[in-house]
Each structure stands twice: as C-alpha cells, then as structure tokens.
Amino acid sequence: MGVALWANFKPAVEQSELKAHLETNEKNHNSRGLAEVSLNSAIHPGCQRIYERVCKKPIIDLDPTGTVHSDDESEKEAHEIYREIVRKNPDWTPDQVDEAFVSRVFTPENRAKIHSAFYLVKRKLNHWIDQQPDTVFNSQEKSVIKSRIRKVELQLPPPARLYQDEPDLLTKSELLYERKVTGETSLRVGGAYLLFAKSWFNVVFSLAHELGHAIDPCEIRSAGLSFPAYDRLVGCFLEHRLIAMRKTRSECGGNDQLSETFADWVAVQITAEILANYSTRLNGKQMIHAAQNSVRDLCESEPGSEDRPDIEFHPSPQIRIEEIFGKNPKIRKLLGCETPIQPQSYCQFDPTLPLSSGGI
Amino acid sequence: MSNTRLIKIAILLAPAVLLSCSSSKTRSIPQDGDQQESSSNSSQSNQESLLEIDYSLDRDRYRLSFKTFGNRTTIESYHDGKLVEKTEIDRERFSPFLKKAVQSMDTFRGELKTHAPCLNPFLVKLRVDGKLEQVSGCRSNDAGYLSKLIREGEFLLYSKRD
Structure with missing residues (x-):
C-alpha cells in the first residue's frame, strides 16, 4: 500500500510540496512538467467514446492522488485483515474483533481523508445551490435544500460500535447514504473502501453522489416537498433516456432510477468543479487520468465475469459514464475534448440558461 | 446435537413462516446466484438443510450460504455472483447461528414498513426437509438485525477450521 498522496492536494497544500511530488511522478512516468503542459496537448481521439476511455484501465495511472481498485480487491483485503x-x-x-479491525483500517489518516472530502463536497454543494438563479430556486427552496445537505452526518468509526446496527459494513466497500425511520440522515463508509491509496477524485465523486441523495427528487418528495425546477430536470432526464423507461417503473418507487441518476448528475457537477480547481496543479495527462478515476468504479466488470452491476436502481454504466459524466461540458473540457455539445444536450435545472450559468 | 434435533429446532422456531414472504418492498431481491441456485437444486436431495442470506448494498450483491450435510456445515460467501470464501465448520458450531437466523426471520416479518423504495433489500431463505421458507425485508428498516446476522455468519467463516 502506497503513501496516501491525496494529502498533497488539500487546499492548504504548499505549492513546493506539490511540485516536488509531481516532479517525482514525472520521473516515474516520463510525464511532462507541471507548467509546460496544456490540456490541449493531451487531447484524446476517443472523445466520442468516453465510456471506453474511462473503463480501459491504463497501464500506468498518472493520477498522482491514487488509483481505483475494484470492490472485489478491496473486500478481499478487508477479509484478510479480519x-x-x-x-x-x-x-x-x-465485538472485540471489530474494534481491532477498525483500529487497523479506520486510521487517523484514512479518516482525515474522508472528513476532508466530505466537508469539501458539502461546501461545494451549498455554494452550487446558492449560485442557482432565482428562476431555478427561490430563497426558501434554497434554504430547505441546504438544510438537508447540512443535516447529513458523517459517521466514521472508531469506535466500531458506531456501526453496531450495521456491523457487516465494516468489511464492505460501499459508501451509504441512509435515512432512518426517525428521519435522521447519515453517511457511512465501509472499511474496505478505505484500503489502498484511492484517488482523491474518486472519493470526491463517491461522496458527492451519496450527499446528492439527501436532495434527490425522491427524498424531496418523501419529505412532502416539491420544487418546479426538479420537475423540469426530471423531464430532461426522461427525454434523454438517463432513466430507463420500463413498464413497471413507478417514479420514486419500484424499478425507478431517478434518485440514482440525480445523484450521479449532482456528483458530476461537483466533481467537475473540484477537478477544475486543480487544473493548474496537474498536467494535462494527470488531469485526464484524475477525471477518469473519478468514475472508474462505475465501469462494468471484465467480460466473462459474473460481476454484474445492479442496473435496476442504477442506470447502466454506459449511461452513467458516457452520458451523465462524459457529456458534461466541464468534464469534456478537462478531458481535453473540445467537441461542442449543444446546450440542450446536457440536462440542467433551467434548460433556457446557457450551460455556464448556475455554476459553482 | 443430532441432525434430527437440528431440523426440529428450525421447524419449531418458525412454525408459521413456511413459504411466507412478508415484504411489500418494491425492489426485487438479487438473483445473482442463478448458477449457485441451480447447483443448490441439483444437490437438494442430499442436502439436509440450507440457509441463504441474499442482500444488496448499493450496487453490490452478496450471498452467505450455509449448507449442512451430516455433521458438517459448508459456508460460502459470494460477491456479485462470485465465490469469495468457502469453509467448513462443525455442525455444532453452526446450530446456535441457525437458531438465531430462524429467530431473525420472525423479526424481519414484523419490521416497520415504509412507502419509500427499498434501496438495500434482503432475502433470507431456509430449506429444511425440502420445505422452503423465506422472508424479505429492507436493510434500513430492520434495526440492524440483518447486519448483525451477517456479521455472525461471517465470523464463522473467518474462524479457524475445526
């Protein structure tokens, strides 16, 4: 297991530290220098096939913050420790075994990484809501949405008994947004998720996705709320087939992908902004690998494997990566894809606004 | 503990639950183990009891399977249809767990229902003497009974072989 490189990318990072790290990376991977490379130098011919780009694992991962391992690999490692x-x-x-496991896996370093990403994503989400024009959300709606985000509690052991109602999560690779019957909302992190030096940007996307559930249309509906901007957005999702149209689909009920599509869509906006904040610190290829890593765990498993991602509630990996992620204008820019995407081809709260509006 | 007694425990603890399914949850339970299911069926005649816990967590699907033959119980764990771990334990070590599983099935049957879609459903199946009983539920509504049951099952899996 390598050193957790994400620490170099905390907002308070010393530029000299970052540069030193990137220089090391340059030597190792024969990449070009920090300031010399523009995104255009790394334009990839496969800009129309983002799914293939993301899911074809690179021989050398140039994302300096870490890589992305499969859930299987992470859980096997967790099982070995246990x-x-x-x-x-x-x-x-x-219970004693759980405590020992937690002290091995939920280390201060691993906890700090999740804490840091969680609060960064919360801040970005709040800002994103604030920046929406009044034609999207009025001030009361904004207040309600931000309050829901604020109330999500990050629960990270130790102690292991923090997960006493869900002890099997300790060795799992999932992040879970949960709403109890009491209405309390929390975000929990499986222990296996913390193993290996995971890409910072994958952590950001995963947390943004889970926090996105706190404000997804089904959670909003469940709270007895209704926002016109959501209705327009859902209409766009349906029009673009980002939600599977099934005869048995019941919105926010059975066979419906709305909440997962929405959570992905939110996560893409937040991740794109956070990636963009690092565009001056990462060279072109590093940025591309970092962006791809943010969603790599959404890929379908290797051909021939029985590992079949659930697509009942989640859109297919192709929809998630090619459409929701790969057609986001900011993501395309970061990937070095200048292919113009028409404003109406990517869903947003207010389809009459240019894509740059309501940004973060 | 004799084989007959073990079977009696399972039946006595769950007299009213045979072939019942309490859940009105909206998400179907993962059927990832088609292959394993068919192999289970093919060996059913030689199998004295089978306990299977199928559950979903976000996109991932899991199964813990306990098959008892004679005095031995085989434990298998699957992740998205792939066998992850397999071990054998003495039947006497399995009996307390089986008892707890049967009690939990009763608890799941009485769990609080909500109208919200169930994102992390589960299905517990028990087959004794060819009789199948099953109960489904939703992870977030069960006050942790399922997770604790899984943890205890995994604990048996990780423990040293007898």
Missing part, C-alpha cells in the same frame, strides 16, 4: 485478527485471537468476541 481473518488474521480472528485467527490470532481465537477467544475474542465479534
């Missing part, structure tokens, strides 16, 4: 603890301590109870 098994080792159990076998070294055969008299321990499951």
Whole structure:
C-alpha cells in the first residue's frame, strides 16, 4: 500500500510540496512538467467514446492522488485483515474483533481523508445551490435544500460500535447514504473502501453522489416537498433516456432510477468543479487520468465475469459514464475534448440558461 | 446435537413462516446466484438443510450460504455472483447461528414498513426437509438485525477450521 498522496492536494497544500511530488511522478512516468503542459496537448481521439476511455484501465495511472481498485480487491483485503485478527485471537468476541479491525483500517489518516472530502463536497454543494438563479430556486427552496445537505452526518468509526446496527459494513466497500425511520440522515463508509491509496477524485465523486441523495427528487418528495425546477430536470432526464423507461417503473418507487441518476448528475457537477480547481496543479495527462478515476468504479466488470452491476436502481454504466459524466461540458473540457455539445444536450435545472450559468 | 434435533429446532422456531414472504418492498431481491441456485437444486436431495442470506448494498450483491450435510456445515460467501470464501465448520458450531437466523426471520416479518423504495433489500431463505421458507425485508428498516446476522455468519467463516 502506497503513501496516501491525496494529502498533497488539500487546499492548504504548499505549492513546493506539490511540485516536488509531481516532479517525482514525472520521473516515474516520463510525464511532462507541471507548467509546460496544456490540456490541449493531451487531447484524446476517443472523445466520442468516453465510456471506453474511462473503463480501459491504463497501464500506468498518472493520477498522482491514487488509483481505483475494484470492490472485489478491496473486500478481499478487508477479509484478510479480519481473518488474521480472528485467527490470532481465537477467544475474542465479534465485538472485540471489530474494534481491532477498525483500529487497523479506520486510521487517523484514512479518516482525515474522508472528513476532508466530505466537508469539501458539502461546501461545494451549498455554494452550487446558492449560485442557482432565482428562476431555478427561490430563497426558501434554497434554504430547505441546504438544510438537508447540512443535516447529513458523517459517521466514521472508531469506535466500531458506531456501526453496531450495521456491523457487516465494516468489511464492505460501499459508501451509504441512509435515512432512518426517525428521519435522521447519515453517511457511512465501509472499511474496505478505505484500503489502498484511492484517488482523491474518486472519493470526491463517491461522496458527492451519496450527499446528492439527501436532495434527490425522491427524498424531496418523501419529505412532502416539491420544487418546479426538479420537475423540469426530471423531464430532461426522461427525454434523454438517463432513466430507463420500463413498464413497471413507478417514479420514486419500484424499478425507478431517478434518485440514482440525480445523484450521479449532482456528483458530476461537483466533481467537475473540484477537478477544475486543480487544473493548474496537474498536467494535462494527470488531469485526464484524475477525471477518469473519478468514475472508474462505475465501469462494468471484465467480460466473462459474473460481476454484474445492479442496473435496476442504477442506470447502466454506459449511461452513467458516457452520458451523465462524459457529456458534461466541464468534464469534456478537462478531458481535453473540445467537441461542442449543444446546450440542450446536457440536462440542467433551467434548460433556457446557457450551460455556464448556475455554476459553482 | 443430532441432525434430527437440528431440523426440529428450525421447524419449531418458525412454525408459521413456511413459504411466507412478508415484504411489500418494491425492489426485487438479487438473483445473482442463478448458477449457485441451480447447483443448490441439483444437490437438494442430499442436502439436509440450507440457509441463504441474499442482500444488496448499493450496487453490490452478496450471498452467505450455509449448507449442512451430516455433521458438517459448508459456508460460502459470494460477491456479485462470485465465490469469495468457502469453509467448513462443525455442525455444532453452526446450530446456535441457525437458531438465531430462524429467530431473525420472525423479526424481519414484523419490521416497520415504509412507502419509500427499498434501496438495500434482503432475502433470507431456509430449506429444511425440502420445505422452503423465506422472508424479505429492507436493510434500513430492520434495526440492524440483518447486519448483525451477517456479521455472525461471517465470523464463522473467518474462524479457524475445526
């Protein structure tokens, strides 16, 4: 397991540290220098096939913040750690084993990384809502939406008993937004998710997706709220087939992908902005790999594998990556894709506004 | 504990639940284990009991399977249809877990229902003497019973072989 490079990308980072890291990276991967490379130098011929670009794992990952491992790999590692603890301590109870596992995996460094990304994403989400024009959300609507974001509590062990109602999550690779029957909302992180030096931008996307659920149309509806801007957006999702049209689909009920599509769409806006903040610190190829890493875990499994992502509630990996991610104008720019995308071809809260409006 | 007694425990603890399914949840339970399911069926005649816990977490689907033959219980864990772990334990170590699973099935049946779609559903199946009972539910509504059951099952899996 490598050093967690994400720390170099915290907002308070010293530029000298960052440059030193990137220079090391340059030597290792024969990449070009920090300031010399413009995005245009790395324009990829596959701008119409973003899914293939993202899902074809590079031989060398130039994202200096880390890489993306499959859920399988992460969970196998978690199982090994758990098994080792159990076998070294055969008299321990499951609770004792859980505590030992947590101290091995939920390290201060790993916790700090998640904390940092969580609060960064929250801030960006708040700002994004604030920046929406009055034609999208009035001040009361903005206040309600921001309040929902603010109330989501990040729950990270230790102690292991923080997950006492969900102890199996400790060895899983998922991040989960949860709303209890009491109405409390939280975001929990599986222990396996913390293993390996995961790309900072993948963490950002994953957290933004989960926080997006706090304000997704189904959660809003469940709270007895209704926003006209959401109705327009949902109409666009349907028109662009970002939600599978099934005979059995019931909006916000069975066989419906609305909340997952919305969460992806929100996560793309937030991730694009955070990636853009690093555009002066990463060279062109690094930026492309960082952007691709942000959604790489959404890829379909290798051909022949029985690993089939659930597409009942989630849109297919192709829709998620090619359409929701790959057609976002900011993402395309970061990927070095200048192919013009018509404003009406990407959904936004107010389709009459140019795509640059309501940004972060 | 004899085989007969184990079967009796399972039946006595869950007399009213055979072939019932309590859930009105909107999401179908993962059927990722088609392959395993068919192999389960093919070996059913030799199999004394089967307990399977299928559950979803976000996009991922999991299965914990316990098959008892004679005095041995085989535990298998699957992730998205792929076998991850397999081990054997003595039946006596499995019995307390089976008892807890049967009790949990009753609990799941009485769980609080909501109208919200269930994003993380589960299905627990128990087959004893060819009789199948199953109960489904939603992870966020069950006050943690399913997760605790899974953790205990995994604990058996990780423990040293007998």
